[in-house]
Every structure is written in structure tokens, then in C-alpha cells.
Amino acid sequence: MNVTFTLNGKEVTAEYEEGMSVLDVLREVCLIKSCKDGCSGQGFCGACTVLINGKAMVSCRQKPASIEGKEIITVEGLDRVEQEILSKSLVKEGAVQCGYCSPGLLIRIKGFLDQHPTSTREQKAKAITGNLCRCTGYQRILDAMETAEEHWQTKNPDISGPPRRNKFFGEQYGFEREFQPKEHGVGSSTQRYRGVDMALGKK
Ligand code: FES
Ligand code: FES
Incomplete structure (x- = not known):
């Protein structure tokens, strides 16, 4: 499966497997290391927070398909x-x-x-x-x-x-x-x- 989105100002298409979260895609496919997994993807800790269309959200609870066409910003993408x-x-x-x-x-x-x-x-x-x-x-x-x-x-x-x-x-x-x-x-x-x-x- 593929998802296309804008990551820190650049359009990317990432291939992912069933069961992966946006956090998994960012860390394992896009090699973005600033967002962390602090609670095994339970959505409790906030260590995986990224901006999705300008709103701060935990990425471990989002399915990759949900970010199709959206803009993701991580710490690496801030000026x-x-x-x-x-x-x-x-x-x-x-x-x-x-x-x-x-x-x-x-x-x-x-x-x-x-x-x-x-x-x-x-x-x-x-x-x-x-x-x-x-x-x-x-x-x-x-x-x-x-x-x-x-x-x-x-x-x-x-x-x-x-x-x-x-x-x-x-x-x-x-x-x-x-x-x-x-x-x-x-x-x-x-x-x-x-x-x-x-x-x-x-x-
Ligand atoms: S890893 Fe803890 S809220 Fe996402
Ligand atoms: S968890 Fe160690 S500085 Fe916040």
C-alpha cells in the first residue's frame, strides 16, 4: 500500500504494510527520528506528536491512509x-x-x-x-x-x-x-x- 503526503515541505510517497501507523511510516519508511514511541502506540504519552495540517496530533494512532494529501511537519521541518x-x-x-x-x-x-x-x-x-x-x-x-x-x-x-x-x-x-x-x-x-x-x- 502507498500513501502520498507532504513531509516537511516535500511531497513523498511511502510504501507501508497493513497494521503500520503514521508513526511507523515516519520512523521506518521516511527515517524521521525525532518522533518517538513512548507508549507502544497507545496514544498516551505524546512522544510521537507531529503537526498534521497545522494541528499537533499523536502520530501513533493515525492510520497512514488518513494522511493522504495532508501536510506533516516534524521537528526536522521547522525553520x-x-x-x-x-x-x-x-x-x-x-x-x-x-x-x-x-x-x-x-x-x-x-x-x-x-x-x-x-x-x-x-x-x-x-x-x-x-x-x-x-x-x-x-x-x-x-x-x-x-x-x-x-x-x-x-x-x-x-x-x-x-x-x-x-x-x-x-x-x-x-x-x-x-x-x-x-x-x-x-x-x-x-x-x-x-x-x-x-x-x-x-x-
Ligand atoms: S507513542 Fe505514545 S502517544 Fe504515540
Ligand atoms: S521524559 Fe525525560 S525529559 Fe521528559
């Missing part, structure tokens, strides 16, 4: 500036650890920011309910969405400055920081090694 804004925001705010959920999350956030130039933290939280992350806790992901939102309309990829969650842990218990950690020194938080590559699904 460089959007890749930078999203991946650097996730890394800066500490929202990338193992990185397995990150490309699906990144696509979900892209779809959301395209539709919602501004939104509340609650709206952001609702938008990512279909994307599970076992590592980071969702607050850092919401921080990253806020950071990306600030750069999205202007398409400014300069994601510099300290992370939002940069407070001394003991502050909430009334302790004061006894010394200011040096940048990249003991006591400072560091960004995930190769985090940007992980967020973009290159690792």
Missing part, C-alpha cells in the same frame, strides 16, 4: 529560528533531562504558540496535558513555554539570561544564600549537556 527558540527555551529552563519526550513536546508547543500569541500558565498547562514527561516535572516545561512565548512573535532566537527558576532552594524555608555561586561553578545550575540536540531529536 532554524523556531528550532532555536523552542529548544533553547526548554534547555535554559531545565525542561530537558533524558530528552525522550522533548521533540514531541517541542512540536506541541510550536502548534500552541502559533495559535496563541499570549496565554495564561493554566492555558499552557492544559495545552500539554497529552505530553507526558517522567523526568523534569511540568513546572519547568511551563517556564520554557513562557520563555518561548516572549520570543515567538518577534522570532528572536537570543535566549540568554538566567532561568526563571533560579532561586536558592532554601529561600522557601527562610534561609539565605551564604555565597553567590559563580557561573558554571559549584552551586550553580548548569544546562543539560547536548540538551539542544536532545530537544531537536538528534540524540
Whole structure:
């Protein structure tokens, strides 16, 4: 069986077998590795999220025939500036650890920011309910969405400055920081090694 669709701006015709999902076609036939299988195709984790005609959807629950003539965009198909804004925001705010959920999350956030130039933290939280992350806790992901939102309309990829969650842990218990950690020194938080590559699904 064959399906013809637009993948990251190029028309492709992919041959597939009975029982394969869109995720299988993307990974095994089109060799797109950013979309992951995190729940054996049950539709629970969001690691396989792609844009289908501009809407973020899990690809593991779609039959290949359903994307005939449609436009699919994966992380690989985003332009460089959007890749930078999203991946650097996730890394800066500490929202990338193992990185397995990150490309699906990144696509979900892209779809959301395209539709919602501004939104509340609650709206952001609702938008990512279909994307599970076992590592980071969702607050850092919401921080990253806020950071990306600030750069999205202007398409400014300069994601510099300290992370939002940069407070001394003991502050909430009334302790004061006894010394200011040096940048990249003991006591400072560091960004995930190769985090940007992980967020973009290159690792
Ligand atoms: S692999 Fe598609 S939702 Fe988990
Ligand atoms: S599952 Fe590991 S960073 Fe989200």
C-alpha cells in the first residue's frame, strides 16, 4: 500500500504494510527520528506528536491512509529560528533531562504558540496535558513555554539570561544564600549537556 503526503515541505510517497501507523511510516519508511514511541502506540504519552495540517496530533494512532494529501511537519521541518527558540527555551529552563519526550513536546508547543500569541500558565498547562514527561516535572516545561512565548512573535532566537527558576532552594524555608555561586561553578545550575540536540531529536 502507498500513501502520498507532504513531509516537511516535500511531497513523498511511502510504501507501508497493513497494521503500520503514521508513526511507523515516519520512523521506518521516511527515517524521521525525532518522533518517538513512548507508549507502544497507545496514544498516551505524546512522544510521537507531529503537526498534521497545522494541528499537533499523536502520530501513533493515525492510520497512514488518513494522511493522504495532508501536510506533516516534524521537528526536522521547522525553520532554524523556531528550532532555536523552542529548544533553547526548554534547555535554559531545565525542561530537558533524558530528552525522550522533548521533540514531541517541542512540536506541541510550536502548534500552541502559533495559535496563541499570549496565554495564561493554566492555558499552557492544559495545552500539554497529552505530553507526558517522567523526568523534569511540568513546572519547568511551563517556564520554557513562557520563555518561548516572549520570543515567538518577534522570532528572536537570543535566549540568554538566567532561568526563571533560579532561586536558592532554601529561600522557601527562610534561609539565605551564604555565597553567590559563580557561573558554571559549584552551586550553580548548569544546562543539560547536548540538551539542544536532545530537544531537536538528534540524540
Ligand atoms: S507513542 Fe504515540 S502517544 Fe505514545
Ligand atoms: S521524559 Fe525525560 S525529559 Fe521528559
